[in-house]
Amino acid sequence: MSVRQSLLAILDQGPCYGYQLRAEFDRRTGSTWPLNVGQIYNTLERLERDGLVAKGEVDAAGHVYYQITDAGRDDVRAWLAAPVERATGTRDELTIKLALAATLPGADVAAIVHDQRVASRAALERLRKEQDAAPAAETAAAQPGAQPDGGALARRLVTEAMALQMEAELRWLDQVETALGGHAPHALALHISADKPRRGRPPRLPDAGSGVTEPAMPLLRG
DSSP states (O other), rough: OOHHHHHHHHTTTTOOOOHHHHHHHHHHHTTTTTOOOOHHHHHHHHHHHHTSEEEEEOOOOOOEEEOOOHHHHHHHHHHSSSSSOOOOSSSHHHHHHHHTTTTOOTTOHHHHHHHHHHHHHHHHHHHHHHHTTTOOOHHHSTTTTOOOOOOHHHHHHHHHHHHHHHHHHHHHHHHHHHHHOOOOTTTTTTOOOOOHHHHHHOOOOEEESSSSSEEESSSSOO
């Protein structure tokens, strides 16, 4: 998620100071990702350095207002117009945890999957309860022909996305359990390889079909 472009998009609506930006970000994203003020001011410093924002007026309380520049507006337009590209690798902690656990001699992967499923179901239930207990204004905003409420819509969009992601996670855990089915505990364990990979290059693994060696694909990409 780009905090940088998000703050620029807010500043495109008018000058703001740091705490004001934090409140606006929170209001416009369903209050699901609180930013600390230090992170906001660090981002503003980089944006100013890059010529995308400039310091403006200082009010009686000492708040320094930042305003977007023409270059910053161009940056926002480009960000909004471009589709989000998903990384080809993953840094999702659960995915990496289970992939590693499946190769560790001492890990009970079935127990890990079970415990994660319990936690994920509980998280999904909390999200659904939050949706059911939405304020009246948020519920009214979802009705056809109702006066739009941007804040309510933002909360609904974010919580629904989180719920769908949790449902997908539960389905994936079912697939993990199926993939592990029929294997004795620790049957997939890998021991530290005796091969000495060259520095800066991935180890080469044999191609099972041709006997030709190809570089192993890295699990993570930076």
